[in-house]
Amino acid sequence: MSGNGNAVLRDKKKYKFLRIAAVVVAVILIAVGITSVWQKAENERILEGKESSSKFAEAVFNFVNLLDDLMDGEKESASVPETASSQPEESISESGGELSSGSEEEISELPAWGLLEESEPKEVSYFEDAVILGDSMASGAQESRFFSGASFFASISVNADTILSKDVINSGGEGYTIPEALAAQEDVGKIYILMGADSISWMDNTTYIKKFSAFLDAVIAAKPGCDLYLVSILPVDESLCAEHGDDILNTDIDAINEKFLAMAEEQGFWYVNAAEAFKDEEGGLPDDATSDGITLKSQQYETLQTYLLSHTAH
Numbered sequence: 001m002s003g004n005g006n007a008v009l010r011d012k013k014k015y016k017f018l019r020i021a022a023v024v025v026a027v028i029l030i031a032v033g034i035t036s037v038w039q040k041a042e043n044e045r046i047l048e049g050k051e052s053s054s055k056f057a058e059a060v061f062n063f064v065n066l067l068d069d070l071m072d073g074e075k076e077s078a079s080v081p082e083t084a085s086s087q088p089e090e091s092i093s094e095s096g097g098e099l100s101s102g103s104e105e106e107i108s109e110l111p112a113w114g115l116l117e118e119s120e121p122k123e124v125s126y127f128e129d130a131v132i133l134g135d136s137m138a139s140g141a142q143e144s145r146f147f148s149g150a151s152f153f154a155s156i157s158v159n160a161d162t163i164l165s166k167d168v169i170n171s172g173g174e175g176y177t178i179p180e181a182l183a184a185q186e187d188v189g190k191i192y193i194l195m196g197a198d199s200i201s202w203m204d205n206t207t208y209i210k211k212f213s214a215f216l217d218a219v220i221a222a223k224p225g226c227d228l229y230l231v232s233i234l235p236v237d238e239s240l241c242a243e244h245g246d247d248i249l250n251t252d253i254d255a256i257n258e259k260f261l262a263m264a265e266e267q268g269f270w271y272v273n274a275a276e277a278f279k280d281e282e283g284g285l286p287d288d289a290t291s292d293g294i295t296l297k298s299q300q301y302e303t304l305q306t307y308l309l310s311h312t313a314h
Contacts (some may be wrong), residue, residue: 003263029204110313114265116229116272121310124148129189133178133219135159136295137196139232144301150192151185153178160208162200164215179218190227191219192308197236197253197294201246209259215265227313228269232257234304235268235285248294250284270313277307 051262111117128149132138138154141147156170158178167175176184182191193216199208220228233253257275264271278300280286285293289300296304 003117044075048077072095073241079126111270113268114271115261116270116311116313118310121306121311124195124309126304126309128310129187130192131182131188131190132192132194133182133194134192134194135163136198138194140296140298141194141301141304144298146301146305153181153185154194158205158212160195160215164211164218177218179215179222182219183222188223188226191223191231192229192231193219194231197233198246200233200252200256201241201248203254205252205259208256213263216267220267220269229272229308229313230260230264231272232260232275234275234296235283237285237290237293240287240290242293244292246293254283260287272308272311274304274307274311277303 111119124147127147130147130150132141132147132150132152134141134152134154135158136154136156138152139156142152142154153169155166155178158166158168163178165177167177169176169178169181171181182188195212203211216230233256235248235250235253236248238249253275257273261271261273263269278285278289290296
């Protein structure tokens with residue numbers, strides 16, 4: 001408020017105070033006059049031997065005290081200057097009467113943890129903030145060029161037994177494990193774990209799950225809260241595996257995938273059942289999709305790409 005405004009405000013308060021004071025003084029004079037008349041009447045009552053009445057006197061006395069309190073209150077209020085508020089008034093919506101804070105952003109509901117159902121297909125650019133982890137299966141995806149934009153921490157030299165502890169990523173002359181490299185990676189929007197069936201040929205299912213669980217825990221600890229997709233182990237061509245000396249059964253792979261699904265539901269991430277896109281009528285990998293029964297031919301990774309892009313949480 002400007003200086004002139006303050007002066008006007010003070011003049012108004014002064015005028016108001018004087019006006020009230022004049023009224024109060026007039027009322028007090030009237031009360032005093034009435035009291036004098038009453039006192040004279042009381043004296044006459046006493047001379048006549050009648051009992052005195054104090055009710056009227058008490059009423060007048062209380063009235064005078066009330067006017068005195070009123071005068072004191074006006075003095076106190078007149079001595080406190082008004083200050084202009086520097087805060088703008090909050091706007092109230094006409095419809096609901098609540099404070100207007102802008103429209104709330106809509107929050108899309110994410111699918112439940114566990115098995116991820118088919119969704120609207122995404123463009124390949126969806127992988128630009130993705131990191132793909134794994135063994136030879138993930139390395140094959142990197143070489144296929146169907147996952148352009150994604151980062152890869154993978155190696156053909158690791159398996160379920162060594163993927164947690166083996167240094168396979170080199171940076172600045174130093175070696176890092178896959179979880180260590182993931183922890184140092186910036187701007188990670190989503191993580192895919194892509195494992196092949198190689199280890200199953202010489203490791204029983206219980207040991208496999210135990211080893212893989214330790215690796216999974218390290219991945220989650222490296223990027224807590226990040227979207228995590230665990231891709232099912234793909235089926236194999238049992239006949240070709242046997243020809244190459246690998247004793248792998250698709251029933252064992254299915255059993256491990258069931259454990260993967262249970263982990264996803266219990267630990268809070270998504271399981272992508274890409275295996276269903278590769279199974280033939282007998283539940284195995286078609287012989288034209290692989291040369292050794294396990295490893296996918298490069299072109300087959302396009303099927304994997306299509307499946308992952310059509311099974312997303314966002």
